[in-house]
Amino acid sequence: MAWMLWDGKPTIPERSRFLGYTTCLCVILFAASLTFAADPPSESTEEKISDTTTQRKKNVIKTPAAPKHRKKRVVKKRFVKKPSVSTQRKKSDVEVVPPLTNRQEPAVMVSSEPTDHKKINGRSLNGRSTNGRVSTGRSHRASPVIQSQEGEESLSGTKSAQSVIDLDDSPPLNLVVTPWLAFGAKLSASLERFEDRDLRHRKQDDVTGLKSHIDIAASAGPYRDVSLFWETRLQNRSLFPEGPDKTKNEHETKIRKAYLLFKDFPSPFTYLQVGRQRFKDGREWLYDKNLDAIALFVNGVFMDMELSVSTNLIDPKGPDDEIINYILYATDNSSLKDKIAFYGIVRHDGARGQLDPLFLGASWRGRSLKRQKFWFDAASVFGHDGPKKLMGYGVDMGWTSRLNLPGRPSLTLGYALGSGDKNRRDDLDRNFRQTGLHDNTGKFSGRTKFQYYGQVFNPELSNMIVWTGAWGILPQKETAIDLVYHYYTQVYRANKFRDVQINEKPSGKERELGHEVDLIAGTGITPNVEVTLRTGLFMPGRAFLRKSNAFLAELVVQVQF
Numbered sequence: 001m002a003w004m005l006w007d008g009k010p011t012i013p014e015r016s017r018f019l020g021y022t023t024c025l026c027v028i029l030f031a032a033s034l035t036f037a038a039d040p041p042s043e044s045t046e047e048k049i050s051d052t053t054t055q056r057k058k059n060v061i062k063t064p065a066a067p068k069h070r071k072k073r074v075v076k077k078r079f080v081k082k083p084s085v086s087t088q089r090k091k092s093d094v095e096v097v098p099p100l101t102n103r104q105e106p107a108v109m110v111s112s113e114p115t116d117h118k119k120i121n122g123r124s125l126n127g128r129s130t131n132g133r134v135s136t137g138r139s140h141r142a143s144p145v146i147q148s149q150e151g152e153e154s155l156s157g158t159k160s161a162q163s164v165i166d167l168d169d170s171p172p173l174n175l176v177v178t179p180w181l182a183f184g185a186k187l188s189a190s191l192e193r194f195e196d197r198d199l200r201h202r203k204q205d206d207v208t209g210l211k212s213h214i215d216i217a218a219s220a221g222p223y224r225d226v227s228l229f230w231e232t233r234l235q236n237r238s239l240f241p242e243g244p245d246k247t248k249n250e251h252e253t254k255i256r257k258a259y260l261l262f263k264d265f266p267s268p269f270t271y272l273q274v275g276r277q278r279f280k281d282g283r284e285w286l287y288d289k290n291l292d293a294i295a296l297f298v299n300g301v302f303m304d305m306e307l308s309v310s311t312n313l314i315d316p317k318g319p320d321d322e323i324i325n326y327i328l329y330a331t332d333n334s335s336l337k338d339k340i341a342f343y344g345i346v347r348h349d350g351a352r353g354q355l356d357p358l359f360l361g362a363s364w365r366g367r368s369l370k371r372q373k374f375w376f377d378a379a380s381v382f383g384h385d386g387p388k389k390l391m392g393y394g395v396d397m398g399w400t401s402r403l404n405l406p407g408r409p410s411l412t413l414g415y416a417l418g419s420g421d422k423n424r425r426d427d428l429d430r431n432f433r434q435t436g437l438h439d440n441t442g443k444f445s446g447r448t449k450f451q452y453y454g455q456v457f458n459p460e461l462s463n464m465i466v467w468t469g470a471w472g473i474l475p476q477k478e479t480a481i482d483l484v485y486h487y488y489t490q491v492y493r494a495n496k497f498r499d500v501q502i503n504e505k506p507s508g509k510e511r512e513l514g515h516e517v518d519l520i521a522g523t524g525i526t527p528n529v530e531v532t533l534r535t536g537l538f539m540p541g542r543a544f545l546r547k548s549n550a551f552l553a554e555l556v557v558q559v560q561f
Helices: 012-036 043-059 085-089
Strands: 095-099 106-109 135-138 175-178 181-195 207-223 226-241 248-263 270-280 288-299 303-311 324-332 338-348 355-366 372-385 388-402 410-418 464-476 479-490 512-526 529-540 550-560
Touching: none
Parallel strands: 095 135
Antiparallel strands: 106 135, 175 181, 181 207, 181 550, 207 226, 226 248, 248 270, 270 288, 288 303, 303 324, 324 338, 338 355, 355 372, 372 388, 388 410, 410 464, 464 479, 479 512, 512 529, 529 550
């Protein structure tokens, strides 16, 4: 790197001198980091300093001032009303601890002993002490959701009272049986209507779906450094097509999470999580999946790292579930408002041996500007898919600005590009592809998560450009409304998609795929009841021969116990 910074053709002494300066600078920075990371002085040292200061004050000869005749001031005592016992009992026994690693959801840690959370793994936290109650350590992904009344960080950098509506989150553990045992449950019911999915006016393609599920979660931690989390989902789904197909009813019981979390294992500053856990990044651009894994989290001085090996062992349903995933995710922790991460993901198909992609990328989440939020994701894919070599790239960037106006409106602009393959006859595939574990679900400025590439079209970012514009308002404390517009084009003309939600292929003669308008609204009726409405209308462009608009509407009611 020293040669890259040098301008010109330096001689050997100049090179040696430059390397010497660079080495000295690195040593100075390293020593400074150790100085800032050093522990505060011991009590004995502080006492010596205090005694020395006191002795110096005693040696100073003070001249008594002339007495002043003043009227004696009467100081009235102020009586502060102490909170009653009943008021103290209203406070929740469940407390949320700020992030320890780069995951988004908290990993439950239950302790039967008093725990001081001022320092966990050597990192300074919020100074709360749970006194043996259920506590949580936040991480980049996985685990149960224990919602904080403080809500998430707003665009202004302060805590807002709004909570995020995510149907895939685990239920909060509101029922605390003992200091080391807690339970929770959540009921969700959704009604969905999908029309003209094949872009033609046919009743046979219209379908109505009714889905309901209940999630039951439990957390136990009789030991201070070990905790267990379990979540099971009971699901029922009914489809009512208007065509010749018969009504379908599906019942399923599945284990969503079941893992052990070991604190300070195998050494301080590390966590080990073994079992079925949720892999999830902030915008779910990389992954949102429940996988059986062994994951190690390392909280470093400058960066937090996650290393994991995962697959699906409990309920594989096809060859894709047998793929083994190797993930390395590193996050810079030097700033609280801007997060920069680097990652590498390898997916190895050991059964078929034909798929071996490697994803290398970086992400940036920024909140350093007041009432502004921006993101940037960039990734490249290499490896093999059958006889073809992979070499593609993808970019996703956007910016959200909160305006200081009534209703707290916000404006969002986004751009996403997945590279395409101009020559499909050679042995090199230049199409970008996402990991296959992705979900492309997030939010802009509201509180409801939705498909940010379109509720109806919902494409995988491959050989495609997506322009996005959104306008959102927050009319009430727990209500948010977003109006989103998308414009889709292909990078190169092609007659197929990698993955979309409609049942129609393009002609391959034009690049314009079409437009989509979505309306997303979410509100909290009570602290435990939330209602979400997500609608979308896709208008096909010149790349399609059929021109019927596709429509989707979904109403979801969620109740937490």
